[in-house]
Amino acid sequence: MSELVRRDPRKEWIARNRLHPQHLEVLAEIGGNAVATEWMGPNGLMRRNPHAVGFMGPNGIRRIDRSGASHAAHTNARSTQSQDSRRQVTINTPAFMVAVVPDMAGGRLSPHDRDLLGLARQLADADPENPGAVLAIIYGEHKENAFGEAGVDRLLSLEGEQFDGYTPENRIAALQGVDREIAPRYWLLPDSTVGGGELGRRLSVRLGERAATQVWQVEADSDSDTGWRCTTRGAAGTTDIVRALPRVVLALAECADPISETRHAAEPIELSRGLPNVLGRIEDIGEVAVDPASVSLAEAEFILSAGNGVKDWDNYHHAAEVLGATKGASRVAVDDGHMPRDRQVGATGTWVSAKVYVAVGISGAIQHLQGIQSCEKVVAINLDEGCDMVKRADLAVIGDANAILAALVTRVEQYRAEQEENRDAA
Amino acid sequence: MPPDAQSSSATGLNVAVLVSIGRHPLTARTRRADQDARAVEMALTLSGASVSLMHAGQHDSDNEEAIRGYLGMGIDEVRLLEQMPQADVVPVLTEALRASAPQLVLTGTRAETGEASGILPYLLAEALGWPVINGLAAVEKVEKGVATVLQALPRGKRRRLRVRLPAIATVDTSAPAARQSAFGPARRGEFDVQPHASEADSALTQWQIQPARKRPKRLKIVKSSSARDRFKAAAAKSDGGGGQTLNDVTPEQGAEAIFKLLREEGVLR
Structure with missing residues (x-):
């Protein structure tokens, strides 16, 4: 219309x-x-x-x-009709560049990456007369299509098989090439365990800069040489170090607000020179299958947790094995001796951060719900429709836990068999 | 027992562990640093490897107490490269590592005192020209100057890497926990104190160091043109968000719904 x-x-x-x-x-x-x-x-x-x-x-x-x-x-x-009221900003001749190397966990910008881009915009837009441009450097393929909305002016996508898998040496060599050619005023990386933290440290050493790590605040400061000062966490998070902002910055999550009011061009650029080929001394052989039962509860991705509603424990253990889930338990199940103490989820046990948390026969005491606060998806299997766990759950199935678990095991086994057949056929 | 705690054969491997002074998070007393202790533990589980400890820092009674914590794990001697307070330890460590030429250097990811930036292993690697890997979870085997190691990834995942030795590896909290420190061996352990010229860290003196402030909590900002929407968003309860409840379903239907969710989230392998 x-x-x-x-x-x-x-x-x-x-x-x-x-x-x-x-x-x-x-x-x-x-x-x-x-x-x-x-x-x-x-x-x-x-x-x-x-x-x-x-x-x-x-x-x-x-x-x-x-x-x-x-x-x-x-x-x-x-x-x-809701109109997109965000202002379109295009910077044609940037006075300088602020380079950001986002983690791109799962091929998309993570919230941490967006915060970092917000910080980059803060640094780039400080002087409205001579605005800088934010350059995002991406390795390999990605699924993100909203770079412009996240605040990226220029997008440099580095492709090639030398960036597949874990290849820090090649990635650093590429960043060094970018530094030689574009010479960004600042390098911003997320201080995360996934990749940014390591890459940033390698980069700072290679560029000979003393990086600021664990940065959580950046403020304008006319006294410092760069015009900015940053506050970083030191000594295992017990001290704050206030210093002038260096060229390489490794920032924590929530260091700045993500961009929401403007849209940017995200114009793709390319390097004029080819990327150097480095003889790597680290070879990636690939990920290793880990036994889910041995993964510590705090970092498990998929937890099948049992409570008072579970009566047939053999069935539960079998289900956890078939699903490939890490086992958890509520306090009652632990106190009754059905599960070991180190499997207890909740305020007194472990605070978990699973992607999917399946609570079987757990009514959801407040201490337990505290422990699963940071879980993404919660599935409840319970007889009581009005219990707190059902209220918290993204998917609740009301019924007998045993029967539902058995049905789930059958369904998953069937799925595995189908997959096996497909693999044989292929 | 975690899967990666198996001891691997590394006969004749020369392992140096760089240890630092830790700080107890609650009492603020000096202690052995947690990650460094894990690095020592990992070195000790390598069967047949000869382990040497190295520390660069001051030599006073507090620090000695902390370093004895590492000796109590079953190590006879520690090399102490004596430095002034607030000195830059990179040059002296580089020199010492170049002289002693270990095949593998283990250390914690980040110190518990000082700047604690975690850059030191990378600086040493750059100075020595050695590869560096982070988040070491286990050393699987060492053959012909190439080590096969497991690297810890988030969510308990592991990645297998092959590294040419000599190399530096950092250990974080995903490595196996350190053994207890025994009192007797800790007393009996010896210090090999070597005074070294120290270079002052000039940048450190310009920084302002203060106890950590609590980080402000990010507010949920609702961008809406109407005051009513903003008020509703501010006053709304956070929970009760669109959960789906399946009532009166057969176990098969319930299982199918759960199975679908598990597949969508990609946790079924």
């Missing part, structure tokens, strides 16, 4: 003319086929019909919501 507002002068005239035979029909049509509550009077005054506004309250009294919320429902579809 076109963005243009088409006006029909004849209909407007009818709408103004209360004595016109088609007046009411036209009013309704203009008002989005709703009862017209407001229209332009014949003298150009706005007229209101107080009987048509509001809604019937619970006591049978007409209530009028003047906040505009109920009125918004009456307006027609064209005006309710």
Whole structure:
């Protein structure tokens, strides 16, 4: 549908003319086929019909919501279309560059990466006369399509098989090439365990800069040489070090607010010179399959947790093995001796951060719910529909835990068999 | 027992462990640093390897107490490269490592005192021209100057790497926990104190160091044009968000729904 507002002068005239035979029909049509509550009077005054506004309250009294919320429902579809009000910013001739190397965990910008891009924008946009550009450097393939909305002006995508897998030496050589050619004023990397923390330290050593690590605050400071000072965590998080902002910055999550009000060009650029080929001394052989039972509860990805509702423990253990889940337990199950103490989830046990947490027969004491606060998806299998775990869960199945677990085991075994067949066929 | 705690054969391997002074997070007393102790533990589990400890820092009673914590794990001697307080230890460690030429250098990821930036292993590697790997979880085998090691990834995953020796490896908390320090061996252990010229770390003096402030909590900012929406977002309870409840379903239907979620999340392998 076109963005243009088409006006029909004849209909407007009818709408103004209360004595016109088609007046009411036209009013309704203009008002989005709703009862017209407001229209332009014949003298150009706005007229209101107080009987048509509001809604019937619970006591049978007409209530009028003047906040505009109920009125918004009456307006027609064209005006309710949410418009992207973000300002488009294009920097054609940047005064300098701020390079960001995001982690791109799972091929997408993580929240940590977005915070870092927010910090980069802060550094780039400090002087509105000479704005800098934010350059994001990406290795290999990615699935992200909103670089511009995250605040990236220039996008350098480094591709090649030398970046597949764990290849810090090649990646650093590429970053060094970027440094020689583009010479960014700042290098920002996420201080994460996944990759940014290591890459940033390697880069700072290679560039001969003394990096600021664990940065959580950056402020403008006219006294320092660079015009910025940063606050970093030192001594295992017990001290704050305030220092001038160096060229290489390894920042913690939430170091700045992510970009939400502007959109940027994310213009792809390329290096004029080819990337150097490095003879690596570290060879990646690939990931190792880990036995889920041995993974510590705090870092497990998928937990099958058992509580008082589990009666057949052999069935539960079998299910955990088949699903490949790490075993957890509620306090009751541990106290009753069904599970070892180190498997207890909750405030007194382990605080878990699983991607998927399946609670079997756990009603959800507040201490237990605290322990699973940072889990992404919670599945509850429970007999009691009103328990707290069901309220917390993203998916709750009400029923007998044993039967559901057995059915789940059958389903997964069937799936595994199908996969096996496909693999044989291929 | 975790899968990566098996001892591997590394006969004749010369392992140096760089240890630092730790600080207890609650009492602030000096102690053996946790990650460094794990590095010592890993070196001790390499069967047939000769382990030497190295520390660069001051030689006073507090530090001696902390370093004896490492000796109590079953090591006879520690080399102490004596330095002034606030000295840059990279040159002296580089020199010492070049002279003693170990095949593998283990250390913690990050110190528990001082700047604790975790850059030291990388600086040493650059100065010596050795490869460096982080998050070492286990050394599987060492043959013909190439070590096969496991690197710890988040979520308990492991990655197998092959590294040409000599190399530097850092150990973090995903490595096996360190053994207890025994009192007797800790008393009997000897210090080989070697005074060295120390270079002052000039940048450190310009920094302002203060006890850590609590980080401000990020507020949930709702960008909306209408005041009503903003109020609703501020006053709304955070929980009760769109969970799906399956009532009166057969176990098979319930299992199917759970199975679908597990597949979507990609946790079924």
